[in-house]
Amino acid sequence: MKYAYYPGCAAKGAAPELHQSVVKVVGRLGIEIVELTAFNCCGAGVISEADPDLAYMLNARTLATAEKLQLNVMTVCGTCQGVLGGANKVLQKDEALRARINKALKETTGLEYHGTVEVKHLQWILVKDFGVDELEKFITRPLTELSIAPFYGCYILRPSDATGFDDWENPVSLEKLIRAVGAQPVAYDGRTQCCGFPVLLEKEQIALGMVGKHVGEAKKKGGDAMVTPCPLCHMSLDIYQERAGKKLQKEEGTDQKLDMPILHLPQLLGLAMGFTPDELGMKRHLVPTAPLIAKIE
Amino acid sequence: MRVKLTVQKFNPELDSKPYDRDYFVEAGREMTVLTALLKIKAEIDGTLTFRASCRAAICGSCLMQINGSQKLACKVSIREEMEHHGKITIGPMANMPVIKDMVVRMDPFWEKIRAVTPYVLSSGEKAVPTAALKDLHETLQNADGCIMCGACLSACASYGVSHGFLGPAALAKAYRFQADPRDEQHVARLEGLQKPDGIWDCVRCNFCVQVCPKDVKPMEQIIRLRRLSIGAGFDNSVEARHITEFVKVVGHEGRLNETLLPIRMTWGHLKKMLRIIPLGIKMFFHGKTPFPFKKVPGGDEVRAIFKSRGKAE
Numbered sequence: 238m239k240y241a242y243y244p245g246c247a248a249k250g251a252a253p254e255l256h257q258s259v260v261k262v263v264g265r266l267g268i269e270i271v272e273l274t275a276f277n278c279c280g281a282g283v284i285s286e287a288d289p290d291l292a293y294m295l296n297a298r299t300l301a302t303a304e305k306l307q308l309n310v311m312t313v314c315g316t317c318q319g320v321l322g323g324a325n326k327v328l329q330k331d332e333a334l335r336a337r338i339n340k341a342l343k344e345t346t347g348l349e350y351h352g353t354v355e356v357k358h359l360q361w362i363l364v365k366d367f368g369v370d371e372l373e374k375f376i377t378r379p380l381t382e383l384s385i386a387p388f389y390g391c392y393i394l395r396p397s398d399a400t401g402f403d404d405w406e407n408p409v410s411l412e413k414l415i416r417a418v419g420a421q422p423v424a425y426d427g428r429t430q431c432c433g434f435p436v437l438l439e440k441e442q443i444a445l446g447m448v449g450k451h452v453g454e455a456k457k458k459g460g461d462a463m464v465t466p467c468p469l470c471h472m473s474l475d476i477y478q479e480r481a482g483k484k485l486q487k488e489e490g491t492d493q494k495l496d497m498p499i500l501h502l503p504q505l506l507g508l509a510m511g512f513t514p515d516e517l518g519m520k521r522h523l524v525p526t527a528p529l530i531a532k533i534e
Numbered sequence: 535m536r537v538k539l540t541v542q543k544f545n546p547e548l549d550s551k552p553y554d555r556d557y558f559v560e561a562g563r564e565m566t567v568l569t570a571l572l573k574i575k576a577e578i579d580g581t582l583t584f585r586a587s588c589r590a591a592i593c594g595s596c597l598m599q600i601n602g603s604q605k606l607a608c609k610v611s612i613r614e615e616m617e618h619h620g621k622i623t624i625g626p627m628a629n630m631p632v633i634k635d636m637v638v639r640m641d642p643f644w645e646k647i648r649a650v651t652p653y654v655l656s657s658g659e660k661a662v663p664t665a666a667l668k669d670l671h672e673t674l675q676n677a678d679g680c681i682m683c684g685a686c687l688s689a690c691a692s693y694g695v696s697h698g699f700l701g702p703a704a705l706a707k708a709y710r711f712q713a714d715p716r717d718e719q720h721v722a723r724l725e726g727l728q729k730p731d732g733i734w735d736c737v738r739c740n741f742c743v744q745v746c747p748k749d750v751k752p753m754e755q756i757i758r759l760r761r762l763s764i765g766a767g768f769d770n771s772v773e774a775r776h777i778t779e780f781v782k783v784v785g786h787e788g789r790l791n792e793t794l795l796p797i798r799m800t801w802g803h804l805k806k807m808l809r810i811i812p813l814g815i816k817m818f819f820h821g822k823t824p825f826p827f828k829k830v831p832g833g834d835e836v837r838a839i840f841k842s843r844g845k846a847e
Contacts, residue, residue, distance in 0.1 A: 250824040251792035251817065275832025277839075278789045282738055283780045286757050287764070291781075291843040298839065345838040391691075395740035405744060406603050407619065431691035431739035438799055438810060439773040440735055446695030447737075472792075476813060476822075521820045 238366060240311035240357075241303035242270035243321065246278050247468035248313055254518025255468050258503040259313050259359065261512055266367065266375060270311060273302055279320040281469075282392070282435070293338045294345075296324035300356075301348040309355040311362060313503070315467030319392025322356035323399030358393060360466045360502055361402045364410040369417045377511040379419025382532055383462065385505065386423040386455035386497075387411035388474065390467040391431050405429070411464065414502065418509035423460040427451030432465075432473040441480075448474055448481035452497050462498040462529050464505045475499040476523050498526040508533065537561045537612055539570060541582065542625035545634050552625075552632070555579075561612045567624065568596050568607035584636035591747055594683030598636045599625040604685040604745045627688040629697075642697070643684050646704035650727070654711060655719040666715045677710035677755045679748040686742035686752050698731040702742035702752030705733060709755035712762060724763050733759045734773035772806050775799045785840035788833040794826045 242263075248256040263270055277295050278284070285292035299321060303310045312318045328335045329352040339349045357365075363372055389408055397405040408429065412422040430451055433444030452474060455463055465471055482495030499522065500508075507517045519526040536558055544552035557574045559565075568586055575582045586596040589608045596607040601619045604627055615622055630638035671678060686702035693699045700708075708727060711717050727733045733756050742752040764774050779798040784790055796814070800807040817823050840846050 246790040247792070250790065251822045253821065275830075275835075276789075277832060277836045278784045280784070281780075281790065283777055284784065286760055286777050287781045288843055288845065291840065291845060294839050294843070295784075295836070298835065341842055342839070345842045346835045391739045391741075395744045397744060404618075406601065430694075431737050431741075433737060435737050436692075436735070438796055438806065439771075439776055441809065443692055443696050443699075443735060443737065447691065450695060476817065521822060523816055523820060 238267070239269040239271070239308060240362070241306050241308040242272045243276055243299060243303075243310050243312050243317060244272065245276075245312065245314040245317040245468070246281075247472070252468040252471060252501070252521075254521045255313060255471070255501045255503070258501060258507050258512075258517040261516055262503040262507050262510065263359070265510055265512075266372070268362070268367065271306060271308060273299065273310075275302070279317045279324075281316055282320055285320075290338065290341070292320075293324055293328065293334065294342050296321050297328060297335075297338050297342050297350045298346055298348055300325055300328065300354050301342065301350040303354050304350060305348075309357060311357060311359055313359050313466075314469070315358065315390045315393035315465070316469050318356065318358040318466075319395075319399060322358075323396075325354065325356050326399055326401075328352060358402075358466060360393070360410055360414065363506075364413055365402075369413050372414070372417050372506075376418055376509045378509055378533070380505075380509050380533055381419045383420040383529075384423050384459050385415045385420045385500075386425060386458070386460035386463045387415060387428050388432070388451065388455075388463050388465040388470055388499075389429050390465060390470040393466055394429055411466065411502075414506070415464065418505060420505075423455055423458045425451075425454045425458045425460075427454050432467075432470040433477075434469040434473040437473060437477065441477075442484075444473060445477060445481040445484045448477050449485040449495065452478055452481065452495050453485055456495065456497055460497060461532065462500055462526075464500045464502055466502045468501065471499050471501055478524050496524060496528075498522060498524050498529045500526075535561055535613075535616075537570070537616060537622065539567075539574070540621070540623045541571075541574075541635070542623075543582070543635055544626075544632055545581070546632075554623075563613060565612045566608055567600055567605075567610045567612060567615065567622070570612055571607060571624075583634045592681060594681035597627050597683040597685050597688065599623075599627055604628065604689045606683060606685070606747050609747055627684060629688050629690070629694055630684070640684060643682070643687055643701075643703065646687070646700045647682070647707055649700060650704050650708035650711075651719060651723055652704075652707045652711060654714055654717045656716050657718060660718060662716050670714070673715070674710050674713050675755065675758065676748075676750055677706045677713065680706055680710070680750050681748055683747065685745045685747060686750075689741040689745045691739040691741055692735050692737045696731075696735065699735040700727075700731055700733075702736070702756065705736070705759060706750050706752040706755040709759050712759065720762075721766055724759070724766050724768060727759060728763060728768050728771065733763065734771070770802070772799050772803050775801075781840075781845055785837065785845050787828070788830045788836040791824055791826055791828070793823045797826075
């Protein structure tokens with residue numbers, strides 16, 4: 238089992254603990270990865286707002302690089318999966334578009350994409366290619382004490398014709414992985430909702446409303462922590478949680494604080510595989526993870 | 535087959551809160567949820583209240599929540615829904631005040647539609663050649679396909695936390711007229727859409743694209759409005775700079791740099807910048823602020839791509 242590993246900007250930027258935990262976990266599982274060290278940004282749905290063809294060219298470059306290696310792409314970011322995976326589906330289907338993008342890509346980089354690559358998130362690889370039963374064999378510290386709230390985020394689910402793995406209305410893959418590590422998944426409405434990340438800086442109150450609503454709901458339903466396959470959701474839910482909590486306190490007139498640790502998917506798996514919190518970069522989180530660690534130790 | 539439909543009932547004159555009631559119907563292979571509801575109303579419970587008219591996904595009246603998603607009851611097959619979810623639960627559309635059972639107040643929806651000047655404004659002096667109207671439906675990118683059922687507003691994540699947002703349907707409608715060659719209010723309408731609650735409140739969650747029964751893709755129409763806005767010179771807000779500065783950062787660095795983008799976005803917008811500084815300091819001490827001028831491999835190829843699209847600094 239071998240993939241071209243596309244880390245994405247966040248795992249190499251503001252969420253280095255994601256890259257760190259991915260390398261640990263896939264290494265232990267024996268999934269071979271070839272890191273695309275010269276990768277470019279997928280555009281995150283923002284570059285296509287300015288220029289759709291530019292976004293296609295950037296993603297075609299990534300896909301052509303993986304195609305040269307004769308490998309499928311592994312993503313570790315829900316947004317990258319939606320954007321790069323979505324661009325791949327369009328480039329595979331629309332031959333006229335592919336020809337136009339290839340012509341421009343060849344002139345600028347010498348690369349061409351022939352449409353033979355698949356783009357899969359680590360979450361999907363573990364559930365489908367690797368298998369949950371196989372994964373369970375690597376669990377040395379079952380997290381039976383924990384209730385974990387799954388937070389899918391938008392781009393790994395919607396639009397479903399660009400993603401097509403989980404059922405967008407009732408996804409199950411994160412729950413399967415939570416059960417595989419011995420924990421209990423929390424059922425709550427916010428699990429398929431938006432984290433507000435795309436408007437954090439410009440419309441902070443909207444984003445805080447979303448963070449407060451979903452983290453608050455997960456907490457009320459008994460969640461000890463949240464797990465997400467998207468580092469952008471992680472940034473929103475972790476970095477802005479304190480502010481979201483204050484907004485919620487003000488609106489609801491309570492003194493209940495929000496203090497829910499947000500885990501990247503490979504961090505949850507890594508904890509159950511026996512890696513130390515330090516090895517998984519958990520000190521980098523803004524919401525302290527120490528109470529969660531104390532609970533499982 | 536005999537099917538159980540769990541329906542949320544609520545009559546504010548009698549009930550203190552909504553409650554569920556189960557109904558059993560004999561469903562044929564092609565029966566829709568709407569047909570089942572009509573059967574229940576005729577044969578079991580005459581008080582069951584819902585809107586419906588055309589029964590053919592044209593009028594947009596029968597939008598409701600079916601198994602938690604916003605759907606037209608006349609377009610959903612009982613069999614397919616059972617196969618997919620193993621159950622059928624029905625309730626009023628989300629995010630709207632309930633009048634009774636599945637009937638909600640739609641005036642918040644209509645107020646938003648009215649707010650975008652949803653008609654062609656023309657002095658009649660500019661001649662538009664017939665050829666320009668030949669492929670109007672394509673020119674409008676299917677934004678004219680909206681049947682105003684409210685599915686998108688009801689599913690909208692942003693509207694869910696901020697009811698002032700104009701929302702997907704109204705903004706798709708705005709694009710429909712913005713793209714019409716006969717319309718002469720282009721800049722004025724775009725200017726109105728820059729206000730708080732306008733095009734920049736969309737979080738791009740894709741819910742509207744997913745639930746629209748007519749494939750209008752409202753979010754994509756909002757993105758077109760954003761592109762038109764930047765092109766028309768509405769390009770210095772923090773919102774517009776999110777796009778323009780993102781392109782510049784990736785075009786120069788090859789990747790997004792989370793330290794650089796917030797600074798460039800909020801440059802000249804002191805209040806916003808002061809908001810992010812405390813978080814930036816916290817992130818710094820947690821090792822979450824990448825060095826702003828990191829040279830990444832492959833940068834030359836990426837810069838060449840941006841240059842070919844006329845987007846190099």
